[in-house]
Each structure stands twice: as structure tokens, then as C-alpha cells.
Amino acid sequence: MPAEQRAHAxxxxxxxxxxxxRRRALPRVQRPRTAGSVVEGVATIVEEMxxxxxxxxxxxxxxxxxxxxERRHPPEGGSVTWxxxxxxxxxxxxxxxxxxxxxxxxQATLPHPDAQVxxxxxxxxxxxxxxxxxxMNTPGEVSAGTAAQLLRSLLQAVxxxxxxxxxTTGS
Numbered sequence: 001m002p003a004e005q006r007a008h009a010x011x012x013x014x015x016x017x018x019x020x021x022r023r024r025a026l027p028r029v030q031r032p033r034t035a036g037s038v039v040e041g042v043a044t045i046v047e048e049m050x051x052x053x054x055x056x057x058x059x060x061x062x063x064x065x066x067x068x069x070e071r072r073h074p075p076e077g078g079s080v081t082w083x084x085x086x087x088x089x090x091x092x093x094x095x096x097x098x099x100x101x102x103x104x105x106x107q108a109t110l111p112h113p114d115a116q117v118x119x120x121x122x123x124x125x126x127x128x129x130x131x132x133x134x135x136m137n138t139p140g141e142v143s144a145g146t147a148a149q150l151l152r153s154l155l156q157a158v159x160x161x162x163x164x165x166x167x168t169t170g171s
Contacts, residue, residue: 014069017062018080024059025049029088039155042092046151049085049128051135052144060136083109089128090121096158120158127154 028048034041051060063081070079077083087108091101094108094117102108112118131150134142142150 014066017066021059021062021066021081022084024055038096039152042096042155043148043152045088045092046124046128046155047148049088050132050147050151052147057136060132085128086121086125089124090117093117093120093124093158096120096155097160116159124154127151 025048029045048056051057066081067079070081090112091108094112094114095101097114097117097120099112099114099117112121128151131142131147135147
């Protein structure tokens with residue numbers, strides 16, 4: 001099959017699997033947070049992407065199947081799951097940097113004008129993927145508590161001094 005046809009070919013269950021992942025994860029990540037700090041609120045959102053319990057381990061297995069299919073059949077416009085995750089991490093980092101939440105659903109799929117948001121979103125994305133892989137592939141080596149601590153340490157390192165913060169504080 002020519003590469004062009006492979007790119008358009010669809011794994012019969014891919015859309016259903018992607019929809020299932022969104023249906024399961026989106027309500028959890030969109031749930032209002034009442035955490036005491038922005039870091040804690042963001043951490044509770046990002047933790048939803050980590051396979052810390054049986055349900056999320058099942059989601060990780062589904063996600064892995066979609067990623068493997070996309071690796072063999074690269075979709076036009078890039079990986080849907082990767083783009084969804086990057087948009088989530090971009091919103092999380094923007095919040096840590098003092099930006100208001102995006103109002104338009106597709107706005108977070110576009111690069112953020114603050115280069116630091118893009119850098120830290122990429123770092124967070126890579127970190128979460130690696131941490132999830134460790135949790136799944138080396139069970140018992142990284143506990144849920146250790147994962148939570150590592151995540152919070154990374155999030156606390158994100159510089160909060162954004163142009164938005166400087167504008168609102170008068171600096």
C-alpha cells in the first residue's frame with residue numbers, strides 16, 4: 001500500500017478507542033479544582049494522566065495501542081493523542097505562569113505566545129510520558145506517592161513570572 005493510502009487508512013477501532021479515552025479522562029481533568037495552590041490544582045489534573053490505579057492503567061494500555069498504530073500509520077496533522085496531551089499540558093503550564101484559562105477549546109492546541117509556556121509544556125509532556133512508562137514497565141519501582149512528589153517538584157520549578165503576571169501586579 002502506498003504511503004499516502006497508509007496515512008489515510010484507519011485502524012477500525014482507533015476512533016472508538018480515542019473517543020473512549022477522551023470520554024473517560026476529560027471529565028476528570030475538567031473537574032473544578034479546589035486545591036490550596038495553583039501547583040496543587042495543576043498537579044491533581046496532571047495526575048489524571050498517570051497510570052496510578054487500575055482504571056488509569058487500562059487507559060494507558062489503550063493509549064499505547066493508539067500510539068503504536070499511529071507510529072506505524074502516521075496520521076495527517078500529527079498524533080491526535082499527542083496533540084490532546086500537549087494542549088492539556090500547555091493549559092496547565094499557562095496557569096502556573098499566571099495566564100487566564102483559554103476560552104476557546106481549540107486555542108490550547110495552538111502554540112502559546114509565551115515561549116516559556118511552550119518549553120515547560122514540552123518538558124512536562126516528556127516527564128509525564130516517562131513517568132507513566134516507568135510506572136507501567138517497572139511496577140513497584142515508582143510508587144504513586146513518589147510519582148506525586150516528583151510531579152510536584154517539577155511543577156514547582158516552573159517560573160511563574162510571566163508577562164501576564166507582571167501586567168496584573170504592576171511590575
